[in-house]
Amino acid sequence: DQQVKQNSPSLSVQEGRISILNCDYTNSMFDYFLWYKKYPAEGPTFLISISSIKDKNEDGRFTVFLNKSAKHLSLHIVPSQPGDSAVYFCAASSDSNYQLIWGAGTKLIIKP
Amino acid sequence: GAGVSQSPRYKVAKRGQDVALRCDPISGHVSLFWYQQALGQGPEFLTYFQNEAQLDKSGLPSDRFFAERPEGSVSTLKIQRTQQEDSAVYLCASSLLGPPRGRKNSPLHFGNGTRLTVT
Numbered sequence: 574d575q576q577v578k579q580n581s582p583s584l585s586v587q588e589g590r591i592s593i594l595n596c597d598y599t600n601s602m603f604d605y606f607l608w609y610k611k612y613p614a615e616g617p618t619f620l621i622s623i624s625s626i627k628d629k630n631e632d633g634r635f636t637v638f639l640n641k642s643a644k645h646l647s648l649h650i651v652p653s654q655p656g657d658s659a660v661y662f663c664a665a666s667s668d669s670n671y672q673l674i675w676g677a678g679t680k681l682i683i684k685p
Numbered sequence: 686g687a688g689v690s691q692s693p694r695y696k697v698a699k700r701g702q703d704v705a706l707r708c709d710p711i712s713g714h715v716s717l718f719w720y721q722q723a724l725g726q727g728p729e730f731l732t733y734f735q736n737e738a739q740l741d742k743s744g745l746p747s748d749r750f751f752a753e754r755p756e757g758s759v760s761t762l763k764i765q766r767t768q769q770e771d772s773a774v775y776l777c778a779s780s781l782l783g784p785p786r787g788r789k790n791s792p793l794h795f796g797n798g799t800r801l802t803v804t
Contacts, residue, residue: 662727662728675727
């Protein structure tokens with residue numbers, strides 16, 4: 574039973590365009606969501622987060638959107654750069670279960 | 686050091702061997718987590734320490750897995766009688782604060798992991 578799903582294993586985007594990574598969740602108790610970025614042979618690094626009281630959080634080129642009614646969040650990267658090529662993980666937690674529940678990741682490839 | 690350090694980076698073990706994986710968290714970080722990441726999957730929670738206390742070990746897959754953090758800094762994850770299904774990347778993460786206070790606004794800092802291959 575996957576509570577956090579990233580249905581696209583990979584995504585290819587032209588440099589300079591917008592990258593949109595999607596994440597769906599099933600547990601309505603989740604109230605905090607995070608995106609992590611992972612390069613090969615390295616651990617994940619924190620990118621951006623959003624609390625369920627908001628529907629948008631922006632940090633530079635990265636924006637996360639949360640649609641609670643659809644149980645869906647997305648990460649927008651604009652403009653995409655070659656260094657953005659990595660695996661992106663969506664994760665979620667709740668008050669009753671602080672453990673982060675992770676999606677399987679989406680591999681983003683930025684084409685020059 | 687500046688970040689979370691894990692050793693060894695790679696470990697090959699024969700089925701039935703015991704292994705010990707080490708994690709040096711960021712100095713001063715209260716919380717320490719161990720995760721297991723199988724190929725093509727996201728990390729899965731194994732266990733959580735707040736200082737030297739192991740507050741949650743609900744994710745440990747069997748009693749062959751044991752973790753400790755005796756002085757509240759370095760942690761060791763031990764796997765006894767390794768099996769092929771134990772093959773995975775084992776990630777350690779630390780954070781300045783622990784849940785519940787640190788659940789938000791205290792993100793996890795991960796090490797580069799130990800890739801364990803059991804043959």
